[in-house]
Structure formats: structure tokens, C-alpha cells
Amino acid sequence: MRHSKNEKGWDEWIRWAIITWHGKSFVNFSRKLSFAATMYHVWQEQNARIFAGMSRTSNLVFNQIECIIREKLDLIRNVIPTNENKRIQRAWRVNNIDS
Secondary structure, three states: OOOOOOOOOHHHHHHHHHHHOOOOOHHHHHHHHHHHHHHHHHHHHHHHHHHOOOOOOHHHHHHHHHHHHHHHHHOOOOOOOOHHHHHHHHHHOOOOOOO
16 A cells, blocks of 8 residues: 555644644534544454454444544533534534524
8 A cells, every 4th residue: 555745644643633623622622532533443443353353334433433422522511602613513413502
């Protein structure tokens, strides 16, 4: 497999995320959560394929990641109702933002 000069390795992505997504805002939390959930489930799937000879479809892995993110975001209360926070909540269908 060939890698282009523009491709980032895991370490570069993590370094970029740490620099870019600092702070505890709902927006940054949702980004960090999404990134961490994706990394964890991709790692978990890779290990299952290598060590257990088991694999799931990419759709199943994606749906599992999506479900975990939605469940975690739905637990957060007292989100400041900024336009960006509302957009994220609508996109993830969480927290009953219109009430």
C-alpha cells in the first residue's frame, strides 16, 4: 500500500486534534468523543480480525460508533443553546433541543 505525502499517521491526527480541539465546549467534546470512539472501534475491529479471525462489515462498525456517540451526547445536560451546539444536537438527534 502506498501512502501519499499528504496522508497523516495516527500520531499526527492525535497531535492535530489536541491542538485544535482544546477546551471543554460541547462542540469540542462532541469532536473529541467522535474521534476517540472511531479510533477505539477501528482498533477493536483490527484486533478482532488479527487475533480472533473475526470481522464485521464496515456498516456494522460505523453503526456501532454512531450509536455510542449518540448515547454519550444524549447524556449531556445544560448545553449552552448556541447555534452551533443546536446544530450538533439536531444532527445527532439528542437532548430534545426544542423543549
